Amino acid sequence: MTDQLTTPAPAPESPQPPSPRRLPRALTPFRHSAYRRLGIALVLGAFAGGVWVVALVWEVIRIGGGAGQLSVVSTAGAVGVLLPALLGGVVADRVPQKLILLVVAAVETTGMAIVALLSWTDRTEVWHLAVVSFATGAAMAFYYPAYSAWLPALVPEEDLMAVNGFEGMVRPTVGQALGPALAGIVVGAVSTSAALGLAAAFHVLGIIALTAVPLTAVRRASVDDEEEAAPASVLADMREGFAYMVRTPWLLATLLFASVMLLVMMGPLEVLIPFLVKDKLDGGPGDHAAVLAAFGIGGAVGSMVMASLQMPRRYLTWMNLMWGLACLPFFVMGIAGHIWVIVAMAFLSGVLFSAPMVIWGTLLQRRVPPHLLGRVASLDFFVSISLMPVSLALAGPVASWIGVEATFTIAAVVPVVAAVLAVWLAKLPADELANPLRDAPQAEPEASVR
Numbered sequence: 001m002t003d004q005l006t007t008p009a010p011a012p013e014s015p016q017p018p019s020p021r022r023l024p025r026a027l028t029p030f031r032h033s034a035y036r037r038l039g040i041a042l043v044l045g046a047f048a049g050g051v052w053v054v055a056l057v058w059e060v061i062r063i064g065g066g067a068g069q070l071s072v073v074s075t076a077g078a079v080g081v082l083l084p085a086l087l088g089g090v091v092a093d094r095v096p097q098k099l100i101l102l103v104v105a106a107v108e109t110t111g112m113a114i115v116a117l118l119s120w121t122d123r124t125e126v127w128h129l130a131v132v133s134f135a136t137g138a139a140m141a142f143y144y145p146a147y148s149a150w151l152p153a154l155v156p157e158e159d160l161m162a163v164n165g166f167e168g169m170v171r172p173t174v175g176q177a178l179g180p181a182l183a184g185i186v187v188g189a190v191s192t193s194a195a196l197g198l199a200a201a202f203h204v205l206g207i208i209a210l211t212a213v214p215l216t217a218v219r220r221a222s223v224d225d226e227e228e229a230a231p232a233s234v235l236a237d238m239r240e241g242f243a244y245m246v247r248t249p250w251l252l253a254t255l256l257f258a259s260v261m262l263l264v265m266m267g268p269l270e271v272l273i274p275f276l277v278k279d280k281l282d283g284g285p286g287d288h289a290a291v292l293a294a295f296g297i298g299g300a301v302g303s304m305v306m307a308s309l310q311m312p313r314r315y316l317t318w319m320n321l322m323w324g325l326a327c328l329p330f331f332v333m334g335i336a337g338h339i340w341v342i343v344a345m346a347f348l349s350g351v352l353f354s355a356p357m358v359i360w361g362t363l364l365q366r367r368v369p370p371h372l373l374g375r376v377a378s379l380d381f382f383v384s385i386s387l388m389p390v391s392l393a394l395a396g397p398v399a400s401w402i403g404v405e406a407t408f409t410i411a412a413v414v415p416v417v418a419a420v421l422a423v424w425l426a427k428l429p430a431d432e433l434a435n436p437l438r439d440a441p442q443a444e445p446e447a448s449v450r
Contacts, residue, residue, distance in 0.1 A: 025308050029159040029166065037212045038154060039166065044206035045105065046170050048199045050179015051186075052112055052136075055195035058187045059119055060129060069126045076130040080137025081385055088142040089378025090237040093371060097150035098215050100142050105210060107139040109203040116196035141381070148377035152365045153216040164361035165307020168354050172296035219370035241375030244368075250316055251368075251376070253426030254360070255383050257320060261415040263387045265327050267395025268411045269295070272404055277339065280404070287339045294343045298350025305351075306358040311437045315363065316428040319356040324419025326352035327412050334408025366437055 029035045060070045092100060111132040118124040151163055186195040245251050273291055277283035312318045329345035336342050360380075368376045399407045423429065 025162055025310075027162070029155050029163045032155055032159075034154045034213050035159075035163065037209050041101075041105075041206045041209040041213070042167065043170055043174055044202050044209060045108075046175035047179045047182075048108070048112070048202035048206065050175040050177070051183040051195055051199040051202065052108075052179075054180045054183035055187060055192055055199060056115070056129065056133070058183075059115065059124060059192045059196065060126070062119070062192050063124050063126070065126055072126060073129045073133050077133035077137035078385075078389060080134035081141050082382075084138050084141045085382040085385065086238055086241075086375075086378050087234065088381070089145040089241060089375035090234050091142060092145035092149045092374025092377070093237065094218060095146075096215055096218055097146040097153075097374075098210070098213060100146035101150070102207065102210055104139045104143045104146075105203055105207045108136050109200050109207065111136045112196055112200035112203060116193050116200055119191070119193035119196055141378075144381045145374040145377040148361065148364060149219075149370075149374040150216065152370065152373070153219060154213070157366055160362045160365050161309070161311055161358060162307045164358045164365075165303045167361070168303025168307075168358055169300040172299040172350075172354075176296045177293060219373075237375065241372055241379060244372050245376065245379055249426040250428055250431050253422040253428065254316075254320060255380065257415075257418045257422040258323070259383050259387055260418045261323060261327065262384065263391050264414045265330065265391075265411045266388050267391035267393075267398075268330060268333075268408055271392055271395040272399055272407060273333070273342070275399075276333065276404060276408075277342065281337070281339055281342075283339050290339070290343050291346045294347040295350040295353075298347035299354035300350075302351035302353070302355035303358055306355040311359065311362065313436065314429065314432055315359050315437055316432040317423055319359040319363070320419045320422050320428065322352050322356040324416040326356075327415040329412070330408045331412035334405040334412075363437070367435065 030039065056073065057070060060073060115124065115129065115132050118128055151160065155163055182198070183195045186198055245255065274288050277287045277291065281287070326349050329349040332345045333342050336345070364373065364376060364380065395407065398410075
């Protein structure tokens, strides 16, 4: 009793400072000032691209062009992207990526400004538009490898999922919805030259934001190894990237599967849906726009949901199977009797198509050696674009031969089978367990100095 009375009471605990509020996982990259600036540049560039696409179409129409002339301009852009696609990865692994993105933005801005001036002075000809389209397309071939290779130098690994999710949200909402919508308003209310000038102005703002991002050195496998630090010839670099792809089962299997998927689904999505809406359901341009908008909105939702989650433990399996399942709604589209059904299926397809894209981008940035990331990203880009013209060209003849419903059924079933085969033949479940990418519990970082 005496001890209890004479023992002093414990001193009151000093109040603990409130713990800093954690950001939602999808927003964690914005803790880093470097990525905040890059994110602003990404949004402005996507907005400029969305305005440019619509303004370019209406400039062709303004000078009296039709579908044939528009096809020439579009084909020039596609060829421009395709020709240097593999070279873009080599450059991204040799040159600081910030400089590449600045040059790409400068080429695009210059091209848009030239076309705006030609339109304002009423001197535009189709060949002008084709040349500019080719040049801006060629510049874009260098963008994706450089951007993908740069991100791991700007944010830590645990934030890469969120970064790729943000990009996946920006492109459909800003580049495919808001930008084109503003372009349509400006073209209708003012002129095509005003819309083209607006696209160039947004790109200038994007360049200003991009210049504020710190310049980072090209990441090499070993800076101490002179032979590793000094790049070989361009062809040797290309061979090295191709050899890495061939000897890496998860990469090769996924790219082969993606080739099959894009071959069978892009044609029905881009070419056949307008005729499905028009001929079978008596719909119009507004209905077609609703379908495309639903696909884009679904993509934005899927990207942001995936960005808010941790990397799945079975990331390779989930990624490939989700891509395969993203094509199953095409079967319902082919037999649908109402526009709203096609819109709903387009939304679902967009969600399932874009969500694994977040995993894929993060997977490349975390498992591909840094000195090869640009070249592997360019191979991915090349696969994505090389078979799209083939798919677009085949969709019409195949649908005329076997019918629209059968064509949509092929687009729905073949990717699912291809996804299962890719997972099984490449032994992806064993690979993902042997190479886990789950993040440790996130610690609240100090203020970033990046």
